[in-house]
Amino acid sequence: MFAFILLLSKEIHPAKIYGKKTFKEGGKLQITCSTFGSETECEEVVNYLCRDGIGIEKKKSRERDVLFSIDGITKDFTGNYSCVYSKTEYNVEEVRGQGFDSIFITVNDSFIPANITLPEISVKEGADVDFKCTSSKLPDNDQNNIYAYLCKNGTVIQLNIWNTEKMETIFTLKKVSKTDAGSYACGLMADIQPIPRTRVKGINQANLHITENVNDAVRIVVGCSIALLLILCFLGLYGVVEKQGWCRCHSERSTEHGAEARGGEFLSQGHISYTNEMQNQPRFRSAAEWDDFSDSSENDHASNEDLYQVCEDV
Numbered sequence: 438m439f440a441f442i443l444l445l446s447k448e449i450h451p452a453k454i455y456g457k458k459t460f461k462e463g464g465k466l467q468i469t470c471s472t473f474g475s476e477t478e479c480e481e482v483v484n485y486l487c488r489d490g491i492g493i494e495k496k497k498s499r500e501r502d503v504l505f506s507i508d509g510i511t512k513d514f515t516g517n518y519s520c521v522y523s524k525t526e527y528n529v530e531e532v533r534g535q536g537f538d539s540i541f542i543t544v545n546d547s548f549i550p551a552n553i554t555l556p557e558i559s560v561k562e563g564a565d566v567d568f569k570c571t572s573s574k575l576p577d578n579d580q581n582n583i584y585a586y587l588c589k590n591g592t593v594i595q596l597n598i599w600n601t602e603k604m605e606t607i608f609t610l611k612k613v614s615k616t617d618a619g620s621y622a623c624g625l626m627a628d629i630q631p632i633p634r635t636r637v638k639g640i641n642q643a644n645l646h647i648t649e650n651v652n653d654a655v656r657i658v659v660g661c662s663i664a665l666l667l668i669l670c671f672l673g674l675y676g677v678v679e680k681q682g683w684c685r686c687h688s689e690r691s692t693e694h695g696a697e698a699r700g701g702e703f704l705s706q707g708h709i710s711y712t713n714e715m716q717n718q719p720r721f722r723s724a725a726e727w728d729d730f731s732d733s734s735e736n737d738h739a740s741n742e743d744l745y746q747v748c749e750d751v
Contacts, residue, residue, distance in 0.1 A: 449534040452520040462547035466507040470520030473501040492532030545577035548636035549625040555643040568608040570623035578627040
């Protein structure tokens with residue numbers, strides 16, 4: 438009661454209102470309030486936009502026509518709109534009143550939640566996935582095309598033109614990976630525009646699970662095993678070749694040393710035999726050599742027991 442008496446004490450005056458009567462959900466509501474013809478035509482006043490008699494927006498201006506614009510409207514903005522003004526500024530929530538006239542504004546459904554189906558909830562990595570979106574209800578639209586949107590975890594990721602004959606559309610994800618796993622939903626909208634967070638959910642949700650491709654895993658394991666086996670074989674073969682080369686070299690060196698030893702022994706034995714043989718054989722000298730030898734060492738050779746045979750030249 439106290440609040441009602443307080444509101445009556447406020448100096449609120451009616452104004453005129455102009456604008457459309459229908460708007461699309463998610464769009465922009467635009468309404469013009471006018472104080473033209475009032476007593477305060479040259480003064481600055483505060484204009485209020487009211488819905489169902491309660492203030493929702495205000496603007497201070499010297500202009501007679503003031504435009505109110507509200508973005509991202511929802512179905513809750515449907516109602517009876519009017520304009521009022523005052524010389525004194527009040528909190529918009531405290532303002533109550535009706536203008537000279539009013540407009541009943543309807544906010545049409547621009548976003549319709551739809552049903553989504555998935556043939557398989559678990560698919561292999563690298564495969565294609567088709568989401569089927571269906572709906573028996575369409576958003577209010579004054580244009581030719583209706584659009585369907587696919588959401589993943591509350592975020593729009595794809596947009597398709599709705600098939601009005603089949604009342605469905607197909608969304609395809611190509612070569613999915615583990616990052617594509619998540620919760621999916623779909624819906625319809627009258628035209629391409631920002632989608633309110635409250636409308637990104639469909640009638641139901643489809644949870645997609647991505648499994649690892651077994652064939653790819655097997656190929657990777659087999660390939661790594663073959664590579665490891667080839668490396669081991671190469672190392673083993675290299676070790677065998679190195680070992681054979683060392684043995685051959687060692688054998689050749691042993692053979693060479695043996696041959697040298699045998700050759701030295703042979704030469705030594707031959708030299709000794711040859712020397713002994715020479716020592717045992719009589720030495721033959723010529724007459725000239727004998728004369729020289731006799732003159733130089735007559736005394737020394739007098740006692741020599743060796744037998745020398747003088748051979749004369751024929």
